[in-house]
Amino acid sequence: MNLPRQFILIFSTIVCLVLTTIVSFNYVMDPLWTFNQKHTFNDYQSVIDERLQKTSRMFFQPFSYDTILLGSSRSTYINQNKFTNMNVYNFSVNNLSIREYDTFLAFAERQSDQPIKRVLIGLDFFKTSVQESERPVSLVNYEKKLDDPLYRAKNLFSIDSFRYSVQNLRMSIANEVQADRVYNHDNVAAARHISEEERNANTAEKIHRFKDEFYGSNYVYNPRYKEYLTIFTDRHPDVETIVYTTPISMALFQTLIEEGQLDDYEQWLHDVVDVFGGVYNFMYPNEVTNDLTNYFDGHHFYPIVGDKIAERINEGPNAQSSFGVYLTKENIDSRLAEIRKKIELKKS
Amino acid sequence: MIFNSFEFIFLFLPIVLIVYFLLNKWNFTIAKSWLLVSSFFFYGYWSPAYLPLIFLSLAVNFLTGHYLSKNHPDSRRKTMLTLGILFNAVLLGYFKYYDFFAENVNVLFDANIELKNALLPLAISFYTFQQIAYLVDSYRKETSEYNFLNYSLFVTFFPQLIAGPIVHHSQVMDQFQSPDNQRFQSKNVALGLFVFSIGLFKKVVIADTFAVWANKGYSMSESLTFVDSWLTTLAYTFQLYFDFSGYSDMAIGLGLLFNIHLPRNFFSPYKATSIQDFWRRWHITLSNFLTTYIYIPLGGNRKGRTRTYLNIFIVFLVSGFWHGAGWTFIIWGVMHGMASMVNRAWASSGRALSKPIAWLLTFLFVHLSWVFFRSPDLLTAVSVLRSMAGFNGVLLPKEFIQFLDLPIGSVLLFRFELGAPFIEIAIWTIIALVLVLFTKNSIQLRDDFTPKPWIAVTTACLFIYSATRLQQVSEFLYFNF
Numbered sequence: 001m002n003l004p005r006q007f008i009l010i011f012s013t014i015v016c017l018v019l020t021t022i023v024s025f026n027y028v029m030d031p032l033w034t035f036n037q038k039h040t041f042n043d044y045q046s047v048i049d050e051r052l053q054k055t056s057r058m059f060f061q062p063f064s065y066d067t068i069l070l071g072s073s074r075s076t077y078i079n080q081n082k083f084t085n086m087n088v089y090n091f092s093v094n095n096l097s098i099r100e101y102d103t104f105l106a107f108a109e110r111q112s113d114q115p116i117k118r119v120l121i122g123l124d125f126f127k128t129s130v131q132e133s134e135r136p137v138s139l140v141n142y143e144k145k146l147d148d149p150l151y152r153a154k155n156l157f158s159i160d161s162f163r164y165s166v167q168n169l170r171m172s173i174a175n176e177v178q179a180d181r182v183y184n185h186d187n188v189a190a191a192r193h194i195s196e197e198e199r200n201a202n203t204a205e206k207i208h209r210f211k212d213e214f215y216g217s218n219y220v221y222n223p224r225y226k227e228y229l230t231i232f233t234d235r236h237p238d239v240e241t242i243v244y245t246t247p248i249s250m251a252l253f254q255t256l257i258e259e260g261q262l263d264d265y266e267q268w269l270h271d272v273v274d275v276f277g278g279v280y281n282f283m284y285p286n287e288v289t290n291d292l293t294n295y296f297d298g299h300h301f302y303p304i305v306g307d308k309i310a311e312r313i314n315e316g317p318n319a320q321s322s323f324g325v326y327l328t329k330e331n332i333d334s335r336l337a338e339i340r341k342k343i344e345l346k347k348s
Numbered sequence: 349m350i351f352n353s354f355e356f357i358f359l360f361l362p363i364v365l366i367v368y369f370l371l372n373k374w375n376f377t378i379a380k381s382w383l384l385v386s387s388f389f390f391y392g393y394w395s396p397a398y399l400p401l402i403f404l405s406l407a408v409n410f411l412t413g414h415y416l417s418k419n420h421p422d423s424r425r426k427t428m429l430t431l432g433i434l435f436n437a438v439l440l441g442y443f444k445y446y447d448f449f450a451e452n453v454n455v456l457f458d459a460n461i462e463l464k465n466a467l468l469p470l471a472i473s474f475y476t477f478q479q480i481a482y483l484v485d486s487y488r489k490e491t492s493e494y495n496f497l498n499y500s501l502f503v504t505f506f507p508q509l510i511a512g513p514i515v516h517h518s519q520v521m522d523q524f525q526s527p528d529n530q531r532f533q534s535k536n537v538a539l540g541l542f543v544f545s546i547g548l549f550k551k552v553v554i555a556d557t558f559a560v561w562a563n564k565g566y567s568m569s570e571s572l573t574f575v576d577s578w579l580t581t582l583a584y585t586f587q588l589y590f591d592f593s594g595y596s597d598m599a600i601g602l603g604l605l606f607n608i609h610l611p612r613n614f615f616s617p618y619k620a621t622s623i624q625d626f627w628r629r630w631h632i633t634l635s636n637f638l639t640t641y642i643y644i645p646l647g648g649n650r651k652g653r654t655r656t657y658l659n660i661f662i663v664f665l666v667s668g669f670w671h672g673a674g675w676t677f678i679i680w681g682v683m684h685g686m687a688s689m690v691n692r693a694w695a696s697s698g699r700a701l702s703k704p705i706a707w708l709l710t711f712l713f714v715h716l717s718w719v720f721f722r723s724p725d726l727l728t729a730v731s732v733l734r735s736m737a738g739f740n741g742v743l744l745p746k747e748f749i750q751f752l753d754l755p756i757g758s759v760l761l762f763r764f765e766l767g768a769p770f771i772e773i774a775i776w777t778i779i780a781l782v783l784v785l786f787t788k789n790s791i792q793l794r795d796d797f798t799p800k801p802w803i804a805v806t807t808a809c810l811f812i813y814s815a816t817r818l819q820q821v822s823e824f825l826y827f828n829f
Contacts, residue, residue: 004534007799007807011541014808015815022816154354159816 023156029165033057034152038185044171045183046164050076050093051142055107057187058089059146064113065089070104071122072096074246074299076181076189078122078306084314086118090187098127098228102235103138109236118240120313121276125245125256125283126210128268130220133228180296190303194296203298207255210299215259226271233275242313243272244324247282247289247305249298250346257343266336269327278328280313281335285342288323349393350510351598352551354818360390364506365605372530380497380524383505383606390506391470398469401439402504408435409479410499416486425487432483440476443468448673471510473670475503477637482517484641491517498524507602511595513613514633520608529607538799540604545811546790547597552814554780555591558583561766561773566722568765569731574742576766577735579773583766584722585715586780589618592631597790612791618714618784621706622695623687626714634670638663660692661685671721676729680720687713745770 030037031046033053047053057063067086069075075092089112091104101121109116127133145151155161171178177190184190194202212218222228233241256265265283272279288294294305312324327335349356364386371379392399412432416425443466450461482499485491494502494517501524508515523529565572565580572580593614603610613633620626627635643663649656661682668681701709716733723729734740766773788796797803 002534003799004538006801007538007804008534008541010801010804011538011808011811014805015811018808018812019815150354150359154819157354157358157816158819159813160820162816 022162026156026161026165029168031161031164031168032155034060036061041172042168043184044168046167046179047181048164054091054093055142055146058111063111066114066116067118068105068108068116069120070101072124075122077301077303078309079188079303082307082310097137098133100137102232105236107139116239121241121243123243123245125265125268126214128221128225130222131218133222133225191296199296202296203251206297206299207252210255211259215256215261219261221264221267226275229275241276243276244280245283249292249295250285250289251292252298273327273329273332278317278326280324281327282309282324284339286323349390352548352818357815369532376527376530380501384501387504387506387509391509394470401469406500406503409483410496413482413486413491417489417491429483429487433480436476436480440472443472445673474512474514477514478503481637481641494521507599508610512633513596513611514637515610519611523608533607536604536607539797540601542797542807543790543794544598544601545807547594547601548814549810550590550594552817555587555594558587562587564767569728572735573740574738575745577732579766581719582777585718615791616789618711620710621703622710623691626710638667642666657689660688664688675726676720676723680717683717
């Protein structure tokens with residue numbers, strides 16, 4: 001064989017072999033959730049980009065739910081299977097802005113084989129500032145990616161996908177959650193358990209960051225926040241809405257107070273109640289938020305707290321519980337007064 | 349479609365290549381027709397709306413050229429040539445420059461000319477220049493009897509259609525007509541794979557890495573200080589070179605797969621020791637075009653010293669304007685025109701600089717001129733240049749101070765925000781500088797190429813590494829928020 005032909009043969013053989021290996025491995029491991037692969041070697045799935053992964057799963061796999069759970073990273077730790085009398089898909093993703101909720105629900109409505117009857121909405125206080133809620137964002141760019149007929153094929157050739165495939169294989173073989181958030185095949189997230197020392201360090205860092213970035217002089221309650229909530233309800237008039245606030249640790253709540261955002265917190269709850277009629281409030285001093293071991297960074301709780309949130313919502317608005325108060329127009333002022341009292345008590 | 353896309357590498361190219369050589373076994377004309385249709389598909393992939401314009405341009409220029417190459421009276425031929433060039437100028441002017449002129453007239457005369465906001469047809473600057481050259485040479489009776497198929501292929505051959513090299517008809521027409529090129533030639537294919545893989549690596553791995561930092565820096569031009577402004581502008585200097593020369597390499601490599609030898613377009617431009625030297629190495633086919641069809645017809649250096657300087661200046665002014673309809677490009681062209689005049693005056697004075705000083709001056713000048721080339725407007729360019737001069741403060745990245753263990757207070761520290769740690773960008777910049785100064789360029793590697801097995805393995809590695817980075821799956825920032 002002459003040298004040029006040998007060159008072409010060597011080049012082609014190596015390229016074909018390596019690319020086939022990468023493509024096959026990515027296909028089997030399915031780190032972007034596009035091929036519905038479920039086996040023991042991929043039962044731990046790293047979070048790459050939840051918007052991409054969850055929309056892909058909804059788009060490329062059978063999808064039939066009557067309830068959608070929307071929220072940011074805290075809400076991802078709520079097990080969708082813990083809700084009773086509703087078939088829930090947890091469509092929560094990291095850093096979800098209040099302005100994205102609408103397009104998320106619209107996408108879910110288009111994908112679901114059955115009508116979406118209900119939406120569970122997780123709200124976070126720090127997402128109410130102008131800084132965190134004014135930028136117009138939507139799911140459109142992710143939907144465009146899915147429209148590309150070669151989208152799935154392209155990802156199979158990606159070395160980045162390959163790295164995530166390897167990471168998932170390692171976790172699955174070790175049978176161990178090795179990151180702050182890892183999903184199983186059923187869209188249920190788990191968090192790595194950490195030492196007390198690490199938790200304290202994470203919490204201190206989180207508090208520092210909140211002071212530096214989200215609270216204090218950086219925080220201005222968005223005067224249009226209520227309008228955004230109203231837009232959401234107006235656009236989905238036939239969908240029943242159940243709203244809850246996410247519980248942050250008292251260590252972080254204390255920072256909110258120290259930075260002067262308590263009035264904004266109350267304004268927020270008033271606005272939410274005005275728009276939705278009621279809200280399950282978990283963000284106040286209670287048995288869960290007082291116990292830092294429920295969190296891995298003072299801001300994100302472990303899935304066990306997510307189970308308690310689901311349980312409380314299952315019980316309904318009128319149930320009596322030590323975790324979670326259902327606020328309405330009738331009781332909000334008295335409940336907020338109680339919270340202020342608890343805070344004062346803690347101070348003293 | 350772009351060369352560094354999944355669609356191109358894994359679908360379009362293999363299909364076009366295989367079908368082309370299969371058809372060649374049957375009929376050369378049909379095979380070339382397939383290549384032409386494929387080139388139109390390649391061009392129309394972005395937006396089919398571009399296609400009618402290129403069809404029109406091809407038809408008008410071919411017919412005009414055909415007329416010019418015949419023995420018609422000179423006066424008629426001259427009129428026809430003028431009309432042909434005007435047609436191309438109007439086409440380019442309307443789509444590329446109309447809004448620029450309208451905006452400036454509106455500002456200068458407080459007028460209210462409506463902007464067209466016309467979609468700029470892809471590659472119009474490239475195919476217009478190629479066809480103007482064809483018309484001029486037809487008038488000079490330097491074109492042979494080309495048929496429409498070969499002519500269309502010369503203009504639209506997909507490897508060179510979008511971003512050059514600007515091919516002269518004399519360089520490829522014979523190749524498109526030669527029956528020898530019907531055969532699958534393993535020597536050319538091996539060489540094509542080699543050059544294409546180098547270009548792909550330059551574009552996907554090196555240029556795209558620098559692009560992130562350059563884009564970030566230019567998007568925050570007002571807050572740049574001394575160190576990050578230099579790293580931003582250096583990132584762009586290297587991004588532009590590796591991007592454009594990588595694209596040219598890919599074009600040359602692709603041409604070779606079809607047995608077509610495209611002209612070289614870059615030859616280590618950052619090794620240049622004068623601005624004249626730089627333009628012999630950077631976008632060579634454009635320089636050749638401007639020299640042949642503007643500088644020489646204007647009189648070149650044959651009409652005295654003043655006219656020579658003026659001609660040089662005009663060539664660079666046109667070059668600046670050709671690159672983009674904006675004052676930043678015009679200033680960039682003017683800067684190079686002025687520098688070329690100074691360079692000529694210096695050379696004719698008989699004095700010489702030492703090579704390192706000459707290189708440094710040339711590189712710094714080219715580097716600074718790219719600030720205008722990259723900036724979206726003059727304000728941004730001035731802001732970046734001010735930062736580079738230290739007017740926005742000379743702060744040092746924390747890592748830099750820690751690395752050198754400097755006893756400097758926190759007032760001189762700042763948050764480095766180009767999207768990667770300072771050390772990482774600095775190391776990439778040094779590596780890029782070493783690559784452009786001390787290694788062989790891809791054209792030299794092409795000329796020295798021998799299809800040895802270890803080179804095949806290296807080429808395959810370059811290709812795989814680049815091809816698997818085409819689709820980037822990036823982790824969402826702000827993971828836990």
